[in-house]
Amino acid sequence: xxxxxxxxxxxxxxxxxxxxxxQFLKGMRTHCxxxxxxxxxxxxxxxxxxxxxxxxxxxxxxxxxMPGMVMRFIEHLEPxxxxxxxxxxxxxxxxxxxxxxxxxxxxxxxxxxxxxxRTYLGTVIKGEAAGVYMLPKFMTKKLFTLLNQLGEMYDQxxxxxxxxxxxxxxxxxxxGFTLKFMQFxxxxxxxxxxxxxxxxxxxxxxxxxxxxxx
Numbered sequence: 061x062x063x064x065x066x067x068x069x070x071x072x073x074x075x076x077x078x079x080x081x082x083q084f085l086k087g088m089r090t091h092c093x094x095x096x097x098x099x100x101x102x103x104x105x106x107x108x109x110x111x112x113x114x115x116x117x118x119x120x121x122x123x124x125x126m127p128g129m130v131m132r133f134i135e136h137l138e139p140x141x142x143x144x145x146x147x148x149x150x151x152x153x154x155x156x157x158x159x160x161x162x163x164x165x166x167x168x169x170x171x172x173x174x175x176x177x178r179t180y181l182g183t184v185i186k187g188e189a190a191g192v193y194m195l196p197k198f199m200t201k202k203l204f205t206l207l208n209q210l211g212e213m214y215d216q217x218x219x220x221x222x223x224x225x226x227x228x229x230x231x232x233x234x235x236g237f238t239l240k241f242m243q244f245x246x247x248x249x250x251x252x253x254x255x256x257x258x259x260x261x262x263x264x265x266x267x268x269x270x271x272x273x274x
Contacts, residue, residue: 063114065095066115066117072099075120077118077119079193080186081118086208087210095109097127102129102136115147115148117148122154144177144178147181147218148173149180150184155191159229162185210224
């Protein structure tokens with residue numbers, strides 16, 4: 061069965077989606093083609109993927125929205141033939157701590173699979189992923205191991221392993237001490253330290269309260 065992996069990040073091979081793809085592929089022995097949406101014509105790419113048994117889309121979630129170029133690509137997709145046994149799956153990474161924040165996009169992808177007459181492999185969700193690209197190795201070891209396992213199990217079964225998916229999406233919601241600690245650090249402003257660093261680096265800190273669309 062032929063599989064194509066689509067990188068749906070505007071940052072192409074320089075973002076977290078690329079890191080997720082590389083770690084997923086490390087677990088596989090079978091070759092997979094990889095295409096980058098930011099380098100492709102959406103209509104031509106939609107036509108190109110028709111020949112593949114499985115499409116796996118890897119993309120970031122910005123607040124509660126997927127990148128615009130992903131939507132443009134989706135708009136050009138055509139349904140597979142009935143009973144074609146073709147499949148589609150999604151790997152979604154976002155900056156939210158709680159993976160439950162991605163449930164709306166997950167529901168959309170489930171409906172999309174039905175519209176395309178493709179078997180829905182599921183949506184793999186990983187929260188707290190915004191800074192993966194700059195984390196030291198010891199902090200990404202667990203994540204990368206799970207992505208390796210996800211790729212390995214997909215290579216063997218052509219499905220997303222539910223146990224691995226469950227581990228990746230933790231925490232689904234914050235509760236107990238973790239929730240209280242997050243609320244406490246938020247009141248202190250500790251959750252803005254990294255964001256403020258980026259603003260200062262790009263000489264935009266003085267604009268942090270601007271409301272251009274108000």
